Amino acid sequence: MRQAGRYLPEYRAIREKVSFLELCQNPALACEVTLQPIKRFGFDGAILFSDILVPLVPMGLHLSFGPDHGPQISNPVRKAYDVHRIRQADPQECGYVAEALKLIRGQLAPSITLLGFAGAPFTLASYMVEGGSSKNFSHIKQFMYTEPEAYHLLLQKITQTTIAYLKMQIEAGAQAVQLFDSWAGMLSPEDYRLYAHPYACQVLDAISPLAPIIHFAKQGGSFLPILSKTSAQAVGIGWEIDILEAGRIIPPNRTLQGNLDPGALFAPPALLKNKIQNILKFAANLPHPFVFNLGHGLLPQTPIDSVTLLIEQVRSFNPELV
């Protein structure tokens, strides 16, 4: 989950000079911003500073980020014939991401794991068709129901692009990667199975032999039985999911990652400690390997002291004493 961001003054100082997209596309600045939370907090893993949408640019989408509006695409895919102008992109067209990863790896202590990531094909398609974030996802649903051939062609182009993009990240130094299906939860389980999961699985099958891959379907609690049967080494667990329930459904040879609500960092220290300890204790009683993490990225107003407290709590936890 994103570590760097607006909650850090050193990040805001850089963002005063460049736009969000410029920051993603500038290897030296992306490297600097990636390392900011490592320098401040000493996390065990460093997460590439980027955005799941950057591969959409070489695919032919006109992408911008408004100051507070989130991503906007001025030429969305709405008709079947729009799919023909969408290119399966060469990952070198996002070569700045590989450059950033090489720079980060060069400056990162060898003991710190470097993580890359990509959006899952359904989520990227949602942005392409909706033209940005959406309230009800009516455009992407209409498109996939009424133009199934064009939809599947689009998803196949995105899938191939994503596989090549993640391979490039791994070659450039990413030691593990995460696949984010941020909008999976907007689908019924049946639709998820038909329209989203097969493409996520293609990515997971292609990448999991190369590096550990974490599969995270946001608000995907109802899909856990499906998510538990992929080739991904790890499954992301959102905070809306009871971790014990996840442990019952997901086989114990899979790593679980999560599941603290990023909103919990707004709690006072005693309550935050309690929430962290609960997850650590529940996880310690499960047979699965567990990576403590937030259920999503750090929020812009997160108090810095809460992040410090979180690290102390996780580092000092002794599962033998549970």
Added chain:
Amino acid sequence: MRQAGRYLPEYRAIREKVSFLELCQNPALACEVTLQPIKRFGFDGAILFSDILVPLVPMGLHLSFGPDHGPQISNPVRKAYDVHRIRQADPQECGYVAEALKLIRGQLAPSITLLGFAGAPFTLASYMVEGGSSKNFSHIKQFMYTEPEAYHLLLQKITQTTIAYLKMQIEAGAQAVQLFDSWAGMLSPEDYRLYAHPYACQVLDAISPLAPIIHFAKQGGSFLPILSKTSAQAVGIGWEIDILEAGRIIPPNRTLQGNLDPGALFAPPALLKNKIQNILKFAANLPHPFVFNLGHGLLPQTPIDSVTLLIEQVRSFNPELV
């Protein structure tokens, strides 16, 4: 779920003349709009045209609806002392809702059930604290974690207002009501249990002896075990939930309601039929009483022919033949 709306030309014609809030507050127009989908489609139930936020006005919030921005509150609750200016409202201050229900009942065929509704206390509090819709609900979470006394005082005021408001609706002619916890899914199961569920239960306990009440926690699939143990006669099942899974968790003396994705109405007829038939067949095999419905309100661009087809499919379904 909302039946009237922008997908109907007769609704859009009225909305050209009045704002959304004026429409909610005008009994004659609210009645007219409530009856529009009944006249056109002949549904078995009529749903009061209103908004869950109207009781916030007498409680002291300055509420408006932008043309496409959703609700906005210019004086949100952000500090503990803000709670003191929030009034437990007399439902007669929303007397226009009772007036509308009386007018509707007078014009509705006796065979058609009239349904009222209200927002659940946590969801109303979220709007009050966030000042509108929210992406990450950081304000309400910060408020409930850091100001628990003020939070619980606020929720108690909302709960009492909501109980009185639903009683007024039932006295005015609502034969069943629905309690919407639209933002419940933004909470972890533990937080839902602590900060949202007790207040929803107070409303359900006060209202269920008076009229059947449907409890719907949107994106609340992880809370089904909690939702299955209330005094509500019916449980709303969103489309992200597998209805067979819901049937396993919820006791068979409770009615299930749902669970078609409103986005399914954008599918071509054959696919839409298939999606409707699947739900009807699954539900017919469950021991629970079942009310076919969408998992949420009708979307603005919904094709009218899809609504007609839906009604034909549900009316002609014979559970004996499953």
